[in-house]
Amino acid sequence: MPKCACSELQQERGKFQPVLPSILKKGPAFVKPKLGKATKSVADQATVKKIFPNTYGLPAVSFVKGNNAAVCKKAVRVGVVLSGGQAPGGHNVIGGLLDGLKKANAKNKLFGFLGGPSGIVDNKFVEITPALMKDYRNTGGFDLIQSGRTKIETPEQLAAAKNNLLKNKMDALVVVGGDDSNTNACVIAEYLKQQGVDISVIGVPKTIDGDLKNEHIETSFGFDTATKIYAELVGNIERDMNSARKYWHFVRLMGRSASHITLEVAFKTHPNAVLIGEEVLAKKMTLGQVVNQLVDLIVKRAKAGKNYGIVLVPEGLIEFIPEMKELISALNDALADHEAALAKLSSLAEKKEFILEKLPKKLADLMKSLPAGIASQLMLDRDPHGNVQVSLIETEKLLVEMIKTRLAELKKAGKYTGKFSAITHFFGYEGRCGVPSTFDANYTYALGYNAAVLALNKCTGYLSSVKNLTKKSQDWVCGGVPLTMMMNIERRKGKEKPVIKKALVELKGKPFMHLAKVRAAWATEDLFVFPGPIQFFGPAVVTDITTVTLQLEAGKKIK
Amino acid sequence: MPKCACSELQQERGKFQPVLPSILKKGPAFVKPKLGKATKSVADQATVKKIFPNTYGLPAVSFVKGNNAAVCKKAVRVGVVLSGGQAPGGHNVIGGLLDGLKKANAKNKLFGFLGGPSGIVDNKFVEITPALMKDYRNTGGFDLIQSGRTKIETPEQLAAAKNNLLKNKMDALVVVGGDDSNTNACVIAEYLKQQGVDISVIGVPKTIDGDLKNEHIETSFGFDTATKIYAELVGNIERDMNSARKYWHFVRLMGRSASHITLEVAFKTHPNAVLIGEEVLAKKMTLGQVVNQLVDLIVKRAKAGKNYGIVLVPEGLIEFIPEMKELISALNDALADHEAALAKLSSLAEKKEFILEKLPKKLADLMKSLPAGIASQLMLDRDPHGNVQVSLIETEKLLVEMIKTRLAELKKAGKYTGKFSAITHFFGYEGRCGVPSTFDANYTYALGYNAAVLALNKCTGYLSSVKNLTKKSQDWVCGGVPLTMMMNIERRKGKEKPVIKKALVELKGKPFMHLAKVRAAWATEDLFVFPGPIQFFGPAVVTDITTVTLQLEAGKKIK
16 A cells, blocks of 8 residues: 655545535435436447447436335445546545445445456455545545556456456446446446346546546546646646746647547636637648647737737647648558668658658658657657557647747748747646545545445446536436447447547537637637636635536536 | 736635734834844955945844834835746735835825836836735736846946936835845945935845745745645646556756755655755766666666656756756857857757867767757757757756666666656746745735835835744744845856855755655655645645745754
């Protein structure tokens, strides 16, 4: 177990008792599941049903008041595993799960598999006792049992997982993860059913990226805290910029597959420009067009005497630009096809020259137009599979370099007389393990407690669902959503696979529509907002409010 | 004036009323200055006295209770200017100053010069009314009147400043700044005295770097808040690292001339390694030795199965390494001497080759040993004076590249079998404009109020001094320290200049001695502390505690 000297805040915040939704308050003995109609997957129903014959079409579950002491009689053993990247509140999922189980029956036991799903395959776990849990309540991080990225997919892995769960006499397994990890939870649930093994598998929706949501899951946990931390930093930078008035700041924010984080941070801070990957893709913008759009803004502000500003950039921007996605894909192929020949060339310049000849002219020209540093990153930084590591590309620096070049041209042509001095930032790891906000502390505790109730009721193949999140936590609505219901078939690494559909920023959705309405004013009028750090004590207006995204989706009006 | 939509926190925190030291509580009419003995400068007394004949040797001022209604009778006009980099609490200095003046006489007026000292020369200012002040109380940033880096030094600048101060019928000028700005405040005070102009000049000690302190100034404002913000981020990264257990994080922290910030953040977070520039200099370490020291730790932790860790690096490290300082200086000279010849060469490789021949062999070898990216930064990133821009050098990336090379050698030799995957961060701008902590909100308000009292009592050439800072703010001790008292003569840009002596990390001082005692345990035992975000409400233990550095200097024991 990791040791740590508790900070003062950790000690004080440890005393916070999350507020449960009313329906769960008296404990699992007073909650009964109510089954809805049979469900179907969001798309590709026939294929998904074929892959998940035993877990497809399950009814949605909602919880209602009622005597359910029966499910509390027998003592049960439950395993929990944290899967994928960290998100604030993971420890409170475990705390809620533990408290729900213990409330049902003091003899119930909770076990944490260590280091992610590989802990199930390797049978590494620890019992989560109330004493062990104590120092981790309302804390950030996954360090209680750590996390990992292993997927349990091969026949050998599945068999090992089954054997270990049986050997340890587990009655249920709770998988805390994002879309991929919850898809995997469903694979395990289906496998166990097929094998006639009576062990429930329940998922919990986690990811700071905010891209695991749908009509039944209003948000994934961690998104609220992470965006508040990034917004604190962006707000501080805005205030610095607005005081010094001599720099343009380019801030890249985590979130590769979707731009929800960038959008939410923009709502909280009102930057001068914000790039949304999904919009760039929908408009089929070229890199040059993205750059020119920013250059236009810089020139416009310079004319108003404002040689400063702030731009938010989503981490995944590059892949949303069609021509860049094409280039990366072509580079991946060319680098793999000519590995031997490339190895014989000693300098990067020679390698680049060699590869340029192998690319279609359009892409070679694009590659040539990139700043040298970025072109090198595209050539050199490759993952163990030989692919370009998109997450390492410093898009904010790429944009700055290309903007500088364009501004120099405009200056030469007498069309720009301002000054452009840029500072770049990237925020990602800073937000994944922060102390969970009151919203996330309550939400994760409820998700965990709710997962305990689902497990006790023998539900399997469900995602723990807590809804009505813009209301007070007492009024949240609890239940379970069949995992298959959220699935469709996607092509991954050349194979058709059933996966939980990723929620991208919808251009017709309320959040983006709001941005479209307000961003012109942000661009020129300097309407910066400085949110400051997350508060855990004090007036409810500073401690309890959740994301603007959730509020807009719930139909609230935002200034 | 900048517009902004106030955040919820800004609105709530705006209501906070800073707690004044008891001595100031009843207002300037009830405080009398008590003069101490004549003072002398910390060094070079004869030279400093010669340069400041009218402001040298002034007695230290302390405040005692007593009837002083006389100084409140006549209405006065006071100017305030923010100088240099932003620091949290600047607005509260202005708020304290305004309240102190208005308490003395409702007709007193405060004016803010805009955009730093150039606002005095250009006569640009705004009246700071209570209504204008309202939205800025307890906020971060300098955006109320902005800041700038102009020094008022030439005869023309000094004359323009004098004329504008006279034209606007100013009775006093308050300069909020770091060591250089306060040196400049003394230059202005001396000039006005020499010219027979009866306008007081008072300084206020500002800098997040923490390097403006001495026996009379326990700390500069902003250091507390900035280090708390950086510590929040470093703590979050530690928790992420301790959850994922697969990365080494290298965090560079602002603070070029001194390593106080890095030291304080280390005290708050217990990283595995922390580099202190002053120690590197004292031990005359080479870059290779710095790298090897970290490599030893990485190898040691890998043997214990820990392929993760965190290292804090002060921004100014490079200049503390004697051979690197020599290289940068030689490069500055060589690049200047051969500017024309270099301009004719087209590629960076050619330029580098050319310059290497001009360097002494030892330095050329050092340059060759640097990673390509860093060598390019040294060649390309130059300030308007043609000097290498040390603050742009990504020291954390330099270290990572050199560590990788060394680890590869060790791996080849069979002496290392671990994995090394590194992530780098730089935090600076994120902390300069944060919402001031309760300590900084109180401290800056007291410094401003105290400056008003000094001004009303016609003190000139003094720094506003508030001491006893580890006690409750009611018990703080107020007064004024002659600016010349803190001066010595230093060589700046080839000239002997009187300057306020910069406070470096003292290797025999209590803070560093404490680090020396505890760091071995931090290196291997993973004693990480996760401080979390600054809290403005809630238990005093999370809102009111100031820096570990101040506590250690005051003789407190720290775990």
